[in-house]
Amino acid sequence: HVAGIAAAKDNNKGVVGVAPGARLVSVKVLGDNGSGSFSWIINGILWAAGCDTDPCGSRRAEIINMSLGATASCDSLVQSAIDKAWTQGLVIVAAAGNSGVSGAITPANCNNVIGVAASDANDNKASFSNFGSGVDVAAPGVSILSTDYVGGYASFNGTSMASPHVAGQAALIWTTANNTGNNAIVNRIFQTAN
Numbered sequence: 241h242v243a244g245i246a247a248a249k250d251n252n253k254g255v256v257g258v259a260p261g262a263r264l265v266s267v268k269v270l271g272d273n274g275s276g277s278f279s280w281i282i283n284g285i286l287w288a289a290g291c292d293t294d295p296c297g298s299r300r301a302e303i304i305n306m307s308l309g310a311t312a313s314c315d316s317l318v319q320s321a322i323d324k325a326w327t328q329g330l331v332i333v334a335a336a337g338n339s340g341v342s343g344a345i346t347p348a349n350c351n352n353v354i355g356v357a358a359s360d361a362n363d364n365k366a367s368f369s370n371f372g373s374g375v376d377v378a379a380p381g382v383s384i385l386s387t388d389y390v391g392g393y394a395s396f397n398g399t400s401m402a403s404p405h406v407a408g409q410a411a412l413i414w415t416t417a418n419n420t421g422n423n424a425i426v427n428r429i430f431q432t433a434n
Contacts (some may be wrong), residue, residue: 241388243266247264281347287300301413332353336371344355356375356399356401357379377433
């Protein structure tokens with residue numbers, strides 16, 4: 241579902257992603273039941289950034305979308321992995337959380353991460369979306385139609401649906417701005433948001 245939001249191909253059926261020409265690299269960091277540990281997430285971030293070796297090698301992705309999180313302050317080891325990815329030039333995007341409270345969840349509340357809240361069809365904050373500290377932008381997150389894991393389509397709600405909208409936007413900017421760097425891409429997202 242998240243992958244389809246970011247980059248479903250324009251093939252005249254179903255849905256089209258925000259960046260239909262983007263290539264995806266799937267990195268599994270949670271178990272089949274949707275739970276896991278910070279160490280798994282850290283390993284995924286480092287792998288995508290090419291920093292699973294010392295020193296870091298070539299990055300395997302340009303943008304990381306994390307439609308996941310935990311209710312906690314930003315973990316120092318998670319922050320360290322994010323900082324390595326940022327130094328490697330990656331744009332990091334994460335869901336702000338679905339508890340309807342002030343303050344984003346980890347990793348959206350970490351530095352060098354775009355924390356994404358969910359908006360509804362009227363461009364208002366979705367009732368369930370976290371807001372405030374750690375939230376940088378909002379994107380559609382209510383009744384979002386996208387691909388499902390069995391070849392069909394489904395609608396879901398959540399900041400996990402909002403986050404890939406912003407990751408897809410980052411991919412579009414990346415290709416049109418001739419890769420001017422992650423800081424310039426993040427700034428352009430912030431400066432063009434209303």
